[in-house]
Amino acid sequence: MVHYSCDACKRPIHPQNDVHHVLKIEVFPAVDDLLATDCCDEDDHLEEIQSVLEQGSPDGAGTLDESPRLLRFDLCDVCRKRFLRNPLGIAPGKQLDFSPN
Numbered sequence: 001m002v003h004y005s006c007d008a009c010k011r012p013i014h015p016q017n018d019v020h021h022v023l024k025i026e027v028f029p030a031v032d033d034l035l036a037t038d039c040c041d042e043d044d045h046l047e048e049i050q051s052v053l054e055q056g057s058p059d060g061a062g063t064l065d066e067s068p069r070l071l072r073f074d075l076c077d078v079c080r081k082r083f084l085r086n087p088l089g090i091a092p093g094k095q096l097d098f099s100p101n
């Protein structure tokens with residue numbers, strides 16, 4: 001049996017005692033302009049996108065290019081709830097910039 005551990009808190013996820021959640025995040029450049037123009041030339045655009053994808057360095061060492069990424073994480077139930085409360089990990093309270101006086 002495959003054993004998972006939570007990618008966030010590293011806690012082992014027991015297949016019978018815990019709920020195992022899978023988080024998938026897809027990050028890709030918004031290409032609305034590219035797709036919106038010339039609706040009839042889909043083939044050309046597909047080739048265009050394809051060439052863009054192929055030019056992207058495949059798993060380049062440390063390079064954070066703009067090529068689409070599909071990230072997958074295993075989460076325990078606690079971390080799932082925590083993620084859903086704050087998906088972008090923005091520190092809470094930063095927007096409440098109260099003046100000390």
Ligand SMILES: [Zn+2]
Nearest residue numbers: 006009076079
């Ligand atoms: Zn966790």
